[in-house]
Amino acid sequence: MALLIQGLRTALFYFLLASSAFVWGSLSLLVGPFLPFPQRFAFIIGTWTRMAMFFAHHVAGIQVRVHGAENIPRDACVIMAKHQSTWETFFLQTLIAPQVQVIKRELLSVPFFGWAFALINPIAIDRKAGQQALHQLIEQGRENLKDGNWVLIFPEGTRIPNGRVGKFSRGGATLACAAGVPVLPIAHNAATCWPTHTWWKTPGVIDVVIGAPIAPNGNDSQAIAELNTRCHDWIVARQAELGCIFAEGELADLRDA
Template sequence: MVTLRSILYMLFLSITVILYGLPISIFGWILPYRLVSKVSQHWGKINLQALKLICGLGYQVQGKENLPSSTCIVLCKHQSAWEIITLRALLPPENTWVVKRELLWVPFFGWALAALRPITIDRDNARRSLQELLNQGKYWLDKGRWITIFPEGTRVTSGKRQHYNRGGAMLARKTGYPVLPIAHNAGVFWRRRDLKKYPGEITLVIGKPLNPERLSATEISRRVEEWIEETVAELPRRDLQ
């Protein structure tokens, strides 16, 4: 039953990617950015609703009071595609993401993502990518957009750790904008590279914003990594069969 429900949800997800992604990829370049962002936010919200309805997989958010009213840099744990959908639904719509360049080549999803003007990372040219992150990140932060980064750079299996890249911490150090750490246990229910979406409740925890003033990029990165990993370790990890 879990497999069947997961297939049905993936079908729904694929259809919505096309229905939302195609218009955004065509008209997103000429429509107001806030409007396009709100459309993509709605895509995230209906997918969370469908995930609950079809797969019985819901979520709860802890630390909502920590969401700042002003611009910040989000550093989030990366375990599955769930957090991509969820952060798009929950965070302010005017949000610039840092993504690997290859994602823009994915039909419909990547095309729509390109219209949302992300900051792209070329893994074959780390030095140039870092410079682009620092320059474009500052530009968009000063324009009032949040910046969302997955510092691990790739999805990491639940229960395992990956080196945290310092790009987001360096951006905070350079610009002075606060860092908002986010932890969750989505990988327990929506495993990396697994079709199945197990029923239950994912917990997403929003940490207190970290003021980068008087901190080095190394110290910012260390504090964020410690908080995220310690928080994730305390979240429920059920044995799914």
């Protein structure tokens, strides 16, 4: 019976999420183009992601506990966060604003949601483009940081199932070094409630841990590698503390070369 009830709650959550994306996405397409960026972000993304978190809490039974919010600096910088599910792509928009996300270009083609998302100028890259995508990230990322917009990057590039940490790309560290700003590392255990690659939602508490900003020591290739390693190691250590690393012996193999 409990599984049936949670299944119904999960189905209702998705119905409300999809319905709100259609309604709010349509409204955003009408209103968003006439707003300056900070207000546009707050109207389009800030409001809708808060609705999504409201549904997650009150319908699916998912609560949130944030640790280290005092570590969020006043000035915009690069955010490097663990990627386990879709949950963090919603929640982190409510935590730090205004921000732009580095996303897969094809997400902009998703009806209503993607069309509205395009209005907040995400850094939409073709991950197969290699150096061209990196140059795009650095150019657009520096402009956004200069304008006071945070840049959110998931260095693993894709959702990684609970228990593992994926290889970190150096895009976030490269941008931070090029722009001369620190990286704000974020770890969490979202997959315990919002598992990777499945529709099922499990009631519980998601813990989000925000670390102290990690400043780059230069902007050459060695500085980039060193910053990436420091961010990787901090996130891995916090994931282990959250019970999201299942095999300690695997960690050496997961480090970015």
